[in-house]
Amino acid sequence: MTIQALLPFFRVILALHVISVLLWMAGMLALPWLYVEHAGMSACDPEDMRFQGMERRLMKLAVNPTMFAAWSFGILLVLTPGAVSWSAGWWWTKLISVFLMSGYHGALSRWRRDFRDGRNVRTRNFYRAAAGVPIVLMIIIVIMVVMQPF
C-alpha cells in the first residue's frame, strides 16, 4: 500500500528522515559511554545522582524523540510510491538491522533504569563492548540503503 500524495514530498521527508536518524545515532552512541563511567561508581558516590540526571535527560529529551521521528519519517518513506521494493535484499537487510537497532534502544533504556534503581551489575567492559553495537548496525544500514547491493 502506498500514498500517491506523498510523492511530491519525497525529498523533504527523506531529508527529515536522515536528520532524525543522525540525531538518534548521536544519542545512542553517547549514552553507553555515560554507562561506562557510571558502572565504576558505588551507589553512595555523590556523582551517581549527577550521572542519573544526565542519562535521564539524554534518553528523554534526545534519544526517545529522535527515534520516534526516524521511524515516523521512515514509515512515510515506505508509504511513498517507488521508495521501497519489497523483493529487494537490501531493504530486508536494512529493516532487520533497524529492528535490531530499536532493540538496542530498548536495552539502553532498561540499563538506565537499572542504574536509577541501584540494580546495575554490568561492568565497564560490558558497556564498552555494547557501545560498538550501534556502530556496526549503522554501517550495515547505510551501505544497504545507499549502495542497495542486492
Ligand code: HEM
Ligand atoms: C527507523 C526505521 C527506518 C525506516 C522505516 C527507514 C526507511 C527508509 C526508506 C523507505 C528510505 C528510502 C529508501 C530509498 O532511498 O529508496 C530510507 C532512506 C534512508 N535511510 Fe532509513 N529507515 C529507518 C531507519 C534508518 C536508520 C536507523 C538509518 C541509519 C542508521 C537510516 C538511514 C537512511 C539513509 C542514509 C537513507 C537515504 C538513502 C539515500 O537517499 O540514498 N534509516 N529509509
